[in-house]
Amino acid sequence: MGLRYYLLRRLLLIIPVLIGLSIVTFVISHMIPGDPISLAAGPQATAEQILKLQEEFGVDKPLPMQYLTYMKGVLRGNLGTSMMNRHPVSMDLRRYFPATLELVLVSTVLGVIIGVPMAMAAAVFRDRWPDQVSRIVALSSISMPVFWLGMILQLVLGMTWHLLPISGRFDPRVPFPPNVTGMLLVDSLLAADLESFRIALKYMALPAFCQALFGIALITRLLRADILEVMQRDFVVMARASGLPERVILFKYVLKNALIATVAMLGFLFGWQLSGSVMIETVFDWPGVGLYAVKSAMTLDFQPIMGITLFVGLLFTIVNLLVDISYGVIDPRIRYG
Amino acid sequence: MDNDLLVEIKDLRLNFRTFDGISKVLNRVNLKIWRGDILGLVGETGCGKTMTALSIARLIPCPPGEIVGGEVFFEGEDVLHKTDEEMRLLRAQKLAMIFQDPTTSLNPVFTIGDQMIDIIGSRTDTSKASRLSMLGSLGSLIPTVRKLRRGARERALEMLRRVGIGDAAERIDDYPHQFSGGMRQRVLIATALSGTPSLLIADEPTTALDVSIQAQILRLIEELVDELNLSVLLITHNLGVVAKMCQKVAVMYAGVVVEYGSAIDIFKSPKHPYTIGLMRAIPTYGTKKGEIKGIPGTVPNLLDPPRGCRFHPRCEHAMPRCAEEPAPAPVAAGPDHEVSCFLYS
Known part of the structure; x- marks a missing residue:
């Protein structure tokens, strides 16, 4: 009830x-x-x-x-019409949004799978080299302007070493996988087209990495502090005294307690990235909502701006709701009401 | 080594690094726990009682702690030189500990059943124990883990019933916050004693509880100690509890065991001036106002403890040598009665 x-x-x-x-x-x-x-x-x-x-x-x-x-x-689901290209805003949103969602999802996942282990290493080896390395990584990824880093990576990895494509979402010489979700990684998997998946992943790599940096830094610092705090609690001493193996104490007993604040922040991070992908999308010419918003704002085309704001706002509130619900899964002391 | 001697701490010295310098928390602590005894460890807050207890289980956080000298033996084995895994098994199999605050000693985000099953499972080797606990109830998909978990759950239920949680089967999947303080302490006792311990370390087990519950918990501990044939190290401020439960008493002051002996000797003929002061400070029924005597002065700062005997600045019998010579070694003041004081050496 x-x-x-x-x-x-x-x-x-x-x-x-x-x-x-x-x-x-x-x-x-x-x-x-x-x-x-x-x-x-x-x-x-x-x-x-x-x-x-x-x-x-x-x-x-x-x-x-x-x-x-x-x-x-x-x-009635009509978000108005763009004054510039005369497209209905909802149509353009449907076209651009999946690109942004895909970018944000991948970068959030990246943030978690890089940030959480880094936080744990930093906390366990406190004040030793893993901690220092993670501190430097976190501080530099927060303080480096992301458009600058993006351009450096484009120059080095893209133009000099030819390892990764510089901009765009997909190789223009290759046909797109059939459109189902609009997210190329998902669509190519649905079509069992591994070659397309590989291409989409290559195009995704740089923008997703740059987008993920902020989250990596945030998760690393926040979770490290929380793990250290939880490791001081009495139940950790009691678990040690009972002879539980250290890895069980860290990975199960400490981590679940320490993750509570991080999960709360993840929802926030996700919403922030949705609306904050403008910079990355501009640098990497990623055809997403951010680029769409920039173009509309430049021409004072306020119907798309309104549409984007409302849509992202709706998503943000829904993500926050999901986060609030997931609290209860992690922390049994939370009561809904 | 004497087979009846369960724990022997010899000349243990422990320092803690702090921002202000090195705190000399334990200074040549000597302690013996005989099999079958309940040893009361008394002294003021911060005198090193808990650190002494933790050193037996080698649970002192290092850093900031550092054992700079001395030896600790448990069942004749040198605790300080065991490997981490040997030590983990020793804690899992031989040592039981219960702590002061049952609320913070249980993990709030796991059910008590989950925690008890993990701990009961940890009495075996590490890889088995981690497999059992990391997978949680998902582990039940693997037949061997399921068997282990089911066995551990049965044991947990049995122990919960033994400590007086009648509806154990319904309560085992509850979270700690759904229990009262006294119940939580019962859960912790059940957890601690679910193995085959030979020593129970009880660190102020009733301090955080209501007075009405304290007696129940102490009686429960007494019963279980009898039943399981345990030796106990009971840390407490409460001399009344010591008088009622303990055969032996060790009195600590500022990181030193100043007096050790049978409870009768300590209460009837205390030798060390600090113990004498402590006994005088107990209010009894009929004491008139103003008759309770404290010990003048305050506990020394362990960053810079007094030279010589650490008690001498507060001692009414202090002699010049008390401040000059290093702290006196314990001397016999009777059969099984030792005191560290120049008055007797």
């Missing part, structure tokens, strides 16, 4: 959050100086053409009316 009620309440709570988000984005994107209509119409447009465009996009009406019209569309 507890969990179901909790879920229902949390899901309902998403509605006011999204309404608030939509109002804020709507107001901000309409306060930006500049006239998107004349940008979209082009420099040679006549006054008549501009008037017609204004009518078409409803920008001649007062702002609250515009908002209501927009929200009516959103409820």
Whole structure:
């Protein structure tokens, strides 16, 4: 009963959050100086053409009316139409989003499989070389500008050594695997096409690595501190006194306690990467939501901006809900309600 | 070596590195635990009681701790020179420990059954023990692990019933926070005694409990000690408990065992000025206001302990040599009664 009620309440709570988000984005994107209509119409447009465009996009009406019209569309799943390329926003989102989701998923997984072992090594060999190495790796990956590192890697690994492709998602000379999820790694596996999978993985390597650095650093530092803290607790002494092997104490008894905060942060990290993939996508010309958002913002095309914000906001709240639920799986003391 | 001697600590010296310098936590500790005895270890907070106990199980965290001298024998074997795996098996098979705070001594994110099964399983070799515990209940898919787990669970249930958790079968899959403080201590006792220990180290087992529960837990420990034929090292502040339960008493002050003897000798004819002070400080019924005497002064800072006898700045019988000569070696003050004081040497 507890969990179901909790879920229902949390899901309902998403509605006011999204309404608030939509109002804020709507107001901000309409306060930006500049006239998107004349940008979209082009420099040679006549006054008549501009008037017609204004009518078409409803920008001649007062702002609250515009908002209501927009929200009516959103409820019907219509996120508006781009002024620049005249595509429905939902269509473009469907095209660009899987690329971003794939990038973020891979980089989050990378963050976990690199960050967690590094944190554990750092905690176990505290103040010895594994700890120092992990400290240097974490600090430098947080403080290095990711676009700069991305370009260096492109230069060295891509242009000099020809190990990895420099930009894009897939080899343009090879046909794409049949589109199912839009995520190339998944689609190529579904089609049992290992060659495509290999290609997609090569294209994924650099952007995912650069995107993962922040998460690696965060997980390493946070989890190291938590492991060290948990290792001081009485139940670790009691486990040692009972003769449990050290590896059981570390991998089972300590890790599960120490992971609680990291899991909470993972949800946050995931959402941050979704909206923060702009930089990576620009550097690596990764055709995802970030690049789409940049292009739309440059042309003051506010319908896609609104659509992206709402969509990412929705995802973020859902991911956070999933994280909150997963707490209960790790920590039995958590009660839903 | 004498077969009746279970534990012998000789001249043990332990330092702790701290930010402020080296803290000389134990200074030539000598202690003997005979088979079948309940030895009470008393002294003020911070005098090294717990560190002495942990050194028997070699559980002192090093660093920051460092054993700089002395020897520890358990059943005639040199504890300080065993390999880690030998030591782990010794803890798993021969030593049982219960701690002060049952709430923090249980892992909050595992059921008590899970924890007990892991610990019961750890009495065997490492690889078997880790396979059993790492896989958790998933391990039941492997027939050998399933058999081990089922056996360990049976043993856990039996021990839980023995310590007075009647509905053990229903409670075993509960988490620690679902038990009361007294119940948790019972769970810890059940866990500690689920092997075949010869020594029980009980570090202030009732300090964190309600007064009404304390007596129950102490009675339970007494029963189990009789039943399993255990020797006990009981660490406590409570001299009443010592008088009731212990045959032998060791009194510690600032990292030194100042007096050791039978409970009767210690209570009836204490020799060391510190012990005498301690006994005078016990309030008894009928004591008038203002009649309880404390020991003047405070516990010394172990970063820079007093030269000579560590008690001399507070001692009413202090002589010049107490401050000059190194701390006195224990001398016999009667049969099985030793005291470290220049008054008797």
